Amino acid sequence: MSACVGVLKRRLGALCPAGFASPLQPLRCPGGGRWESSTQTGETLRPLEGVRVLDLTRVLAGPFASMILGDLGAQVIKVERPGAGDDTRAWGPPFVASESAYFLSVNRNKKSIAVDLKHPRGAQIVQQLAGVCDVLLENYVPGKLRQMGLGYEQLSGLNPRLIYCSITGYGQTGPHAQSPGYDSIASAVSGMMHITGPEGGDPVRPGVAMTDLATGLYAHGAVMAALLQRQKTGRGVHIDCNLLSSQVSCLSHIAANYLNARKEARRWGTAHESIVPYQGFKTKDGHIVVAAGNEKQFVRVCQVMELMELTEEPKYKTNKLRVENRKQLLHTLSQRFLQETTADWLKKFKGSGVPIGPINSIHEVFSEPQVQRFISAASLQAAQHPLL
Amino acid sequence: MSACVGVLKRRLGALCPAGFASPLQPLRCPGGGRWESSTQTGETLRPLEGVRVLDLTRVLAGPFASMILGDLGAQVIKVERPGAGDDTRAWGPPFVASESAYFLSVNRNKKSIAVDLKHPRGAQIVQQLAGVCDVLLENYVPGKLRQMGLGYEQLSGLNPRLIYCSITGYGQTGPHAQSPGYDSIASAVSGMMHITGPEGGDPVRPGVAMTDLATGLYAHGAVMAALLQRQKTGRGVHIDCNLLSSQVSCLSHIAANYLNARKEARRWGTAHESIVPYQGFKTKDGHIVVAAGNEKQFVRVCQVMELMELTEEPKYKTNKLRVENRKQLLHTLSQRFLQETTADWLKKFKGSGVPIGPINSIHEVFSEPQVKHNRLVQEMNHPTAGRIAVVGPAVHFSSFSPSGPTPPPLIGQHTVEVLRDVLSYSDDIIETLLESKAVVQNKVS
Numbered sequence: 001m002s003a004c005v006g007v008l009k010r011r012l013g014a015l016c017p018a019g020f021a022s023p024l025q026p027l028r029c030p031g032g033g034r035w036e037s038s039t040q041t042g043e044t045l046r047p048l049e050g051v052r053v054l055d056l057t058r059v060l061a062g063p064f065a066s067m068i069l070g071d072l073g074a075q076v077i078k079v080e081r082p083g084a085g086d087d088t089r090a091w092g093p094p095f096v097a098s099e100s101a102y103f104l105s106v107n108r109n110k111k112s113i114a115v116d117l118k119h120p121r122g123a124q125i126v127q128q129l130a131g132v133c134d135v136l137l138e139n140y141v142p143g144k145l146r147q148m149g150l151g152y153e154q155l156s157g158l159n160p161r162l163i164y165c166s167i168t169g170y171g172q173t174g175p176h177a178q179s180p181g182y183d184s185i186a187s188a189v190s191g192m193m194h195i196t197g198p199e200g201g202d203p204v205r206p207g208v209a210m211t212d213l214a215t216g217l218y219a220h221g222a223v224m225a226a227l228l229q230r231q232k233t234g235r236g237v238h239i240d241c242n243l244l245s246s247q248v249s250c251l252s253h254i255a256a257n258y259l260n261a262r263k264e265a266r267r268w269g270t271a272h273e274s275i276v277p278y279q280g281f282k283t284k285d286g287h288i289v290v291a292a293g294n295e296k297q298f299v300r301v302c303q304v305m306e307l308m309e310l311t312e313e314p315k316y317k318t319n320k321l322r323v324e325n326r327k328q329l330l331h332t333l334s335q336r337f338l339q340e341t342t343a344d345w346l347k348k349f350k351g352s353g354v355p356i357g358p359i360n361s362i363h364e365v366f367s368e369p370q371v372q373r374f375i376s377a378a379s380l381q382a383a384q385h386p387l388l
Numbered sequence: 389m390s391a392c393v394g395v396l397k398r399r400l401g402a403l404c405p406a407g408f409a410s411p412l413q414p415l416r417c418p419g420g421g422r423w424e425s426s427t428q429t430g431e432t433l434r435p436l437e438g439v440r441v442l443d444l445t446r447v448l449a450g451p452f453a454s455m456i457l458g459d460l461g462a463q464v465i466k467v468e469r470p471g472a473g474d475d476t477r478a479w480g481p482p483f484v485a486s487e488s489a490y491f492l493s494v495n496r497n498k499k500s501i502a503v504d505l506k507h508p509r510g511a512q513i514v515q516q517l518a519g520v521c522d523v524l525l526e527n528y529v530p531g532k533l534r535q536m537g538l539g540y541e542q543l544s545g546l547n548p549r550l551i552y553c554s555i556t557g558y559g560q561t562g563p564h565a566q567s568p569g570y571d572s573i574a575s576a577v578s579g580m581m582h583i584t585g586p587e588g589g590d591p592v593r594p595g596v597a598m599t600d601l602a603t604g605l606y607a608h609g610a611v612m613a614a615l616l617q618r619q620k621t622g623r624g625v626h627i628d629c630n631l632l633s634s635q636v637s638c639l640s641h642i643a644a645n646y647l648n649a650r651k652e653a654r655r656w657g658t659a660h661e662s663i664v665p666y667q668g669f670k671t672k673d674g675h676i677v678v679a680a681g682n683e684k685q686f687v688r689v690c691q692v693m694e695l696m697e698l699t700e701e702p703k704y705k706t707n708k709l710r711v712e713n714r715k716q717l718l719h720t721l722s723q724r725f726l727q728e729t730t731a732d733w734l735k736k737f738k739g740s741g742v743p744i745g746p747i748n749s750i751h752e753v754f755s756e757p758q759v760k761h762n763r764l765v766q767e768m769n770h771p772t773a774g775r776i777a778v779v780g781p782a783v784h785f786s787s788f789s790p791s792g793p794t795p796p797p798l799i800g801q802h803t804v805e806v807l808r809d810v811l812s813y814s815d816d817i818i819e820t821l822l823e824s825k826a827v828v829q830n831k832v833s
Contacts, residue, residue, distance in 0.1 A: 047617035064640065072613050091641075091662070094649035101651075105644035152786075171784075174761035184658065184666065185745040188677040191753040193658065193668065195595025198586060203668060203675055203747050204657045206594045207583025210602070213638045215782075217605035222783045224612035225460050229435035229787060231619075238786035245762050248753060249782035250601045252452065253479075256493035258750040259765060259777035261482035263489075265750045269592045270572065270581065274479070278572065280581065280591060287591055289576040357573040359591050362639070362646040362653045365579040370564040371636060 046073025051227065054129050055079065055110065056138040056145075058086045060183070060209055061243065062167050063106040064216035066137055069223060070109030077133070078107065079126060082114040123148045130155040130162055135223055139167040142177050152238040163226040165219055165239040172240045183209035186243035191251055197267040215246040276322040276329060277301065280359055281337035287359035288342050290349075294319065300352045305336050434461025434788050439615065440810075442517050443467065443498065444526040444533075446474045448571070448597055449631065450555050451494040452604035454525055457611060458497030459781045459790060465521070465806055466495065466797065467514060470502040470828040473799035485773040487796065493778050495796035496768065501807075502800030502828040509826035511536045516811055518543040518550055523611050527555040530565050540626040551614040553607055553627040560628045571597035574631035579639055585655040603634040664710040664717060665689065668747055669725035675747035676730050678737075682707065688740045693724050763790075770795040771832050800830040 051074040055066040063078075063086070070076040080086050086107070092100035116122040127149060130136055136155065138145060145151050152164045166172060169181020179185075184205055187193050192211060193203040219241040226237045248255065257263040270280035270289060277298070280289045292298045295318065302310045310316055310332065315325045322329055337345065342358045349356045358364065365371055439462040443454040451466075451474070458464040468474050474495070480488035504510040515537060518524055524543065526533060533539050540552045554560060557569020567573075572593055575581050580599060581591040607629040614625045636643065645651040658668035658677060665686070668677045680689045683706065690698045698704055698720065703713045710717055725733065730746045737744045746752065753759060766780030773795075781790045807813040807827070821827045 045617065045620055047613035049620075060640070068609065088641075094645055094651050096648045101644040101648045102641040104648065105641040170758050171762050174758045176758040180743060182679045182743045184660070184668075184677050184679055185743050188668065188675075188747040189745040189753070189756065189758075191748050191750050192595065193675075193677070193747045194749050196584065196592060197595075198589060198592055201586060201589070202657070202670070204584060204586055204592065204655075205668075206598060207580065207585075207653065207655060208639055208642050210594060210598045210638065213640070214598070214602065214605060217602060217609065218783050221456065221605065221609035221612060222785070224609060224616060225435035226785065226787075227616060228612060229433065229785075232433055232437075233787065235787070240784040240786075241782070242762070244758060245764055245782040248759060248762075248764050249779050250598065251596055251750070251753075251779060252448070252601070253490040253493040254596050254750060255754075255779045256489040256777075257482055258754065259779070260484045260489045260492065262751075263482050265595065267592075267595060269590070272572070280572075280576065280593075282590070287576075287581075289572050289581070291570045291572055355568060355570045355573050357577040359576040359581045360579050361582050362579050362642060363650075365577070365636060365639075366643075366646060368577065370558050370562045370632060373559070373562050 048072040048074035048224075051075070051135065052133040053077065053135040053137060053223075054126070054133040056126070056136065056140070056150075057167060058139060059088055060106060060212040061181075061215040061219070061241075062137050062139045063088075064213055065165075065167070065219040065223070066110065067106050067108060068216075068220045069135075074135070076110040077129065078110040078112045079117075079129075080112055080114050082116055085112070085114065117148050117150070123150060126150055127155065127158060131159045133159075133162065134227065135163045135165065137165045137167065137219070137223070139181070141180055142166070142168060142172050156236055156238070160235055161230060162236040163223060163230065163239070164236060165223050165226070165241060167215060167219055168240075168242045170244045171242045172238075176244075181243045183212040183243065186247055187211045190244050190247035191254070191265070192247050195251075195254060195265045195267060197269070199267060199269045199271065201267065201269075203267065211243050211247040214250050215241055215243050218246050218249075271330075274323060275319060276326045277333055279330075281334055283337050283342045283345060284340055286342040288337065288345050289357050289359060291355040293355075297354050298322070300354050301333075304348050304352050304354070305333070307332065307336060435785075436460040436462035436612075439463070439523065440521040441465065441523040441525060441611075442514070442521040444514070444524065444528070444538075445555060446527060447476055448494060448600040449569075449603040449607070449629075450525050450527045451476075452601055453553075453555070453607040453611070454498065455494050455496060456604075456608045456781070457523070459793070462523075464498040465517065465802075465810070466498040466500045467505075467517075468500055468502050468799055470504055470800065470825070473500070473502065477799065484770070484776055487770065487773045487776075487798075492770070492773070492776050492796050496766070496778060496793045498794075498797055499802035499806060500797035500800055500830075501803040502830070503803075504826055504828075505536050505538070507824070507826040509821060509824060511538060513807070513811070513821070513827065514538055515543065515546060517806075519547045520810060521547075521550065522615065523551045523553065525553045525555065525607070525611070527569070529568055530554070530556060530560050544624055544626070548623055549618060550624040551611060551618065551627070552624060553611050553614070553629060555603060555607055556628075556630045558632045559630045560626075564632075569631045571600040571631065574635055575599045578632050578635035579642070579653070580635050583639075583642060583653045583655060585657070587655060587657045587659065589655065589657075591655065599631050599635040602638050603629055603631050606634050606637075659718075662711060663707060664714045665721055667718075669722055671725050671730045671733055672728055674730040676725065676733050677745050677747060679743040681743075685742050686710070688742045689721075692736050692740050692742070693721070695720065695724060766790070766793055768793055768795045771801075772798065798830045798832050800828045801832055803827050803829040804833065 053074045053076045055078045066076045088103045091102040094101045156162050170176035187205050193205050197204045222239045254265045272278035278291050280287050292301045299311050316322050441462050441464045443464050443466045454464045476491045479490040482489045544550050558564035575593050581593050585592045610627045642653045660666035666679050668675050680686045687699050704710050767777045770776045807818050
């Protein structure tokens, strides 16, 4: 420990302006510190206990990633500008007292320090923190942090073990690198909106910022990959995560269809291009989704819906034929689905082996027994918020 | 190494039926083996070099996760049933020769062994592989693998260091645990469809299976978290990833709005509930998305669109007011956007500081200079399909480059190779197994 502190003191001494005494006491070295004073046994140790994350990100992608790292046991220090802090604190209604629900949703398990990065002593504090952290997460437009002395080359010079994960809209370099990242724009540019929406209708975006969230998920994994790599190399790394690359990668087979067969994608509503019936239907009081992927399941659907005559129709005999004659078949099924409620259909289909489920509102999601299991577990661990 | 092999031999001896000699030669212990014989220097070492993944998953969520682990350097052994293999091999058109584009898109960097899990020797081979792998990934309905002797308790009994990651539709236990996981159903049940679709219109699903993909992303991280944890505890773990939990977690603020304020969500098309203008607009020849998040940007929008009179309107002065009077404002803007092409609007808005972008078709995506710059297209040679292209890794690390992926395997392409090199089976044993149809080797290796 003492060699480590010695190195750190020398490095921080180099950082501090002349005459400014280093405020440091014997420090914990990166990766060796513990936040809580209680001892964790080996059996209850969380995977990232002892890992310290310096989180300069704001809004969604970055905070989502650091939240998951915090859930896994990392110590997350969230750096915010004094005053407003993370923009999302103000994103409401709804608010719960002074806190926006938005901010509350992605910022548990973090400690907040309010630092003015434009103040030279503020930037210095962040440099010093980077010296004793394992991971730095940031989502500034490339170059901005470097101007403040907080770029990758600068901080890894001070702490070669630092894992520096940058999250941007389009990447660290390239023609769009200077464009700030917005989920809806990235969702548009990356093709996600083009493929989402009603058949024959206009594009829409996913109802929650899946591009931001996918990027945060990629980032949380990349950070852990870098931690694993550092154990062999002894060095940190600069990670480039961005909304565009994350969403384009998630196009997976849609992209492969184009890249290999020049097949353009289109919007299908809830339907499947090559399987019928495999989509949502309106019911008397809502919507339901059926996924009948093969002949056996199609026959079951007809049984449950009391439309056995459809199984006799030659033009519906195989999936290929059902796809060719989809309009007519779907019309017949749609008319029948309208006649009963969602709950009644679910009852009728129970035990049939046909994959089926309701299109739940958010209220209905949190009434699902399968979801409630996870909510009660979380509530038991919920921390008391100081202001609520 | 020898103590490890000794333990392994005793455990495998316990597995083998009486009279069946253990085929094992000195093995690599989990985490210590290397696929390639070339030595990697510290600088180009990928993060998961030396980690071996036994991948029993099929379709999308699991294969997507194991593909990313393979991109990071792990050795991925994909276990497929003889004959059809992974269902998605048949999901086309389009096909590239015999391979579906779907299968090609999420299966690079893996070796395929064709094993009949219902054959007792087949199950045994998978048990033995689990004994020498670090990670097992599976997406069977809970209980199915246990029936074959391949459940978590059984395999971790043989290999206490095994990280066993289960991916299902709804979780390992609970009222829906036995329901197979389908992305469109999970997307419906989890609330994702309810919030996606045109304003005043019907719900739709995201155009690609984001629920499956988010689950795969959660899983790839969870596996690495477990690897990190194992270094401290010396033990593996059972991980429960499922489509429902992944998508509900991704509801983030939408969920928090409900859980804290009982605020139900609704569909907004491309629009934003609390920021105007922040949405897509039809242009003369396509669609464009503008995200004017504050007063300064709104004024810029009006400047560029030559609608300065809007900045004088009291009812559009602040975002709050624009939200209250959205219908009228959006109508005015929509009419104006229709008058020019997407390309012209992008030109006009360039340098304005207003976030803006085209709604790209897939063709347009792959014409974007930034997409090319980010090296998102990975090309490789496939033994029967020839030159193929898929979307490459999303994340770049300064410490290594994502070069040289191996092509997605043919079904059972590496059966003999894996039995010989990973389990050290002799040629005779391999021959017997092939004859018994417990395993199948593709004619291409």
